Amino acid sequence: MIVPMSRQSSVKQSIPKELRFTVQQFNDRFPTEDACLEHLKEKRMPGGVTYCQKCQQERKHHRVTGRPAYACDYCGSMISPMAGTIFEKSSTPLRLWFYAMYLMGSTRCGISAKQIQRETGVTYKTAWRMFRQIRTLLSEDVQLEGDGVEIDETGVGGNTRRLGREPKPKKTVFGMVERKGRVKAVVAADRKKDTLLPIIKKYVLPKSVIFSDDYSSYDDLTRHRNEYEHRRINHSAGVYVMADGTHTNTIEGFWSLIKRGIGGVYHSVSEKYLQSYLDEYSFRYNRRHSGNLIFHSILEKVSERAEVRPAPKGDQKSVETSASSEVPF
Numbered sequence: 001m002i003v004p005m006s007r008q009s010s011v012k013q014s015i016p017k018e019l020r021f022t023v024q025q026f027n028d029r030f031p032t033e034d035a036c037l038e039h040l041k042e043k044r045m046p047g048g049v050t051y052c053q054k055c056q057q058e059r060k061h062h063r064v065t066g067r068p069a070y071a072c073d074y075c076g077s078m079i080s081p082m083a084g085t086i087f088e089k090s091s092t093p094l095r096l097w098f099y100a101m102y103l104m105g106s107t108r109c110g111i112s113a114k115q116i117q118r119e120t121g122v123t124y125k126t127a128w129r130m131f132r133q134i135r136t137l138l139s140e141d142v143q144l145e146g147d148g149v150e151i152d153e154t155g156v157g158g159n160t161r162r163l164g165r166e167p168k169p170k171k172t173v174f175g176m177v178e179r180k181g182r183v184k185a186v187v188a189a190d191r192k193k194d195t196l197l198p199i200i201k202k203y204v205l206p207k208s209v210i211f212s213d214d215y216s217s218y219d220d221l222t223r224h225r226n227e228y229e230h231r232r233i234n235h236s237a238g239v240y241v242m243a244d245g246t247h248t249n250t251i252e253g254f255w256s257l258i259k260r261g262i263g264g265v266y267h268s269v270s271e272k273y274l275q276s277y278l279d280e281y282s283f284r285y286n287r288r289h290s291g292n293l294i295f296h297s298i299l300e301k302v303s304e305r306a307e308v309r310p311a312p313k314g315d316q317k318s319v320e321t322s323a324s325s326e327v328p329f
């Protein structure tokens with residue numbers, strides 16, 4: 001089909017219809033707190049059926065009027081679909097949580113706590129904590145493979161020029177990406193061989209073809225010839241693409257996405273949370289062909305990552321209060 005030039009550009013920018021989930025659709029799907037709770041219930045206890053601790057067997061449960069809970073049809077014991085999830089200790093409405101996940105899944109370059117504060121009226125601290133909690137769902141243990149796995153290390157954050165302050169060193173981040181595929185990025189203690197090789201072995205399957213620059217930490221990859229095929233590009237000599245197609249442009253593209261995001265949206269990220277930001281960016285990158293249906297993948301993670309049983313009483317340290325002494329960024 002031929003598309004006129006003017007339409008081509010608009011087609012390019014917009015998300016294909018089948019991959020779209022608009023704010024309007026979000027509002028239709030989750031109009032109220034109850035709709036969100038119902039969704040969570042269906043995910044965690046389909047049809048309201050779940051194990052009742054008191055009856056010690058599977059029972060049908062019904063909604064308790066006026067409370068975000070369901071009660072056993074037989075003995076009346078109550079259970080909350082939020083138990084064991086990131087929502088459990090939160091007083092923030094579920095709908096706001098869902099919307100925060102929607103925003104996080106709909107952006108390409110990241111979204112700041114400030115933005116959701118402006119859009120929803122929650123405090124900055126609450127917004128920041130919601131995002132932090134959502135990010136904990138997004139780490140994935142992927143196994144990369146194939147004939148084009150690019151690896152590279154980079155420095156993120158740090159500063160050198162702030163008056164009256166100790167310069168902070170950049171943190172080393174190590175990334176591995178399949179061309180046209182998935183990415184895995186981790187915070188690394190340093191750039192040494194002994195640090196990076198185990199990471200590669202953990203995330204890249206044997207027999208893969210690995211592309212890297214000529215940095216010396218990758219020297220030993222050639223000693224594992226039976227494990228990996230290794231092709232290098234001589235960056236230090238100013239070469240970026242070899243005649244045979246060897247390059248590391250894919251991982252560098254991912255780095256620029258991360259750096260634009262952290263620089264532009266998050267300004268700076270403390271060491272403690274850097275990994276969770278990498279996880280957030282990787283999660284989106286790995287679903288970059290899903291439009292803003294990424295929201296559904298994030299939502300899916302809530303029940304996937306939920307603890308099956310709520311924490312026993314006495315061990316219920318509130319997430320909200322335990323974080324109160326921490327300063328964002």
Ligand SMILES: [Zn+2]
Nearest residue numbers: 052055072075
């Ligand atoms: Zn019961």
